[in-house]
Amino acid sequence: MDINRYQLAAIKTLQEPAPGTDPAVVPLLGLVGEVGSLATAYKKRLRDGPGLVSGKQLVREELGDVLWYVAALAHRFGLDLEDVAAANLVKISDRWRTTPTADRIIFDADFPESERLPRQATLTFTLQQREGDGRTVSVLTHDGTPCGDPLTDASHIDDDYRFHDIFHLAHAAVLGWSPVSRFLLGRKRKSDLKTDEAEDGGRAIAIEEGISALVFSYAARHSYFENVRHIDHEFIKTITSMTAHLEVSILRSADWEQAIMTGYDAWRKLRTQGGGTIHLDLDEQTLTVEP
Structure with missing residues (x-):
């Protein structure tokens, strides 16, 4: 009927x-x-x-x-x-349901190669003792070149947030979107002033950093997703509302969940190993962690 x-x-x-x-x-x-x-x-x-x-x-x-x-x-x-x-x-x-491969949009496909997120890349997280205060920092490098600044946990708690750039790399791998990764890898789309300002600029970077911190707080209450594979729908809606004005808004809630789980699977390995080598593959939407 x-x-x-x-x-x-x-x-x-x-x-x-x-x-x-x-x-x-x-x-x-x-x-x-x-x-x-x-x-x-x-x-x-x-x-x-x-x-x-x-x-x-x-x-x-x-x-x-x-x-x-x-x-x-x-x-x-x-x-x-x-x-x-x-x-x-x-x-x-x-x-x-994640966005089908055939329907995925490569956000930087029309930009010069030097302004595109690399489809495949190898990066390394290493722990070092900082001179002067002796604090442990995480150093991210790509082809031997440091990406961004050395990071501490920036907290009273030793929780290994120093590895949080892995979450941005997961966003890049699964979503094809990450203003922070573009900054770290020198892939901002500067050839187009509007895109560089609205999509890759300071506000977009701050939003992604805010998402990283917000999800980490949620993850800490859920064993860092070690035995959890799904996130509360209302929580993901908060993330999608934060990015509603950005290009990533065309993706689905399921895509965000996949990106978050991919990032935390890699983060837990980095935490256990005290660092590691990351193989980033945007075509396969994967992050592989090796010692």
């Missing part, structure tokens, strides 16, 4: 609300109640076993009641159930 035809048929049995009552109250409370009934049906299925025919029929009946209240509630809010369903599929695709 067509879902909009179902909605039209369902609302014919919808009763008018009592005077002075919000029309959405009854279907909303009814939906809550039917979800409880569905949970009870599932409880009976667990108790009696999935082979019980009456149990399956009960679940079918309760799902039907849930669907009726969803149709009624959509009607009360002036929504078409088909539109609700279509929008939900878009949302779910954004959250759980």
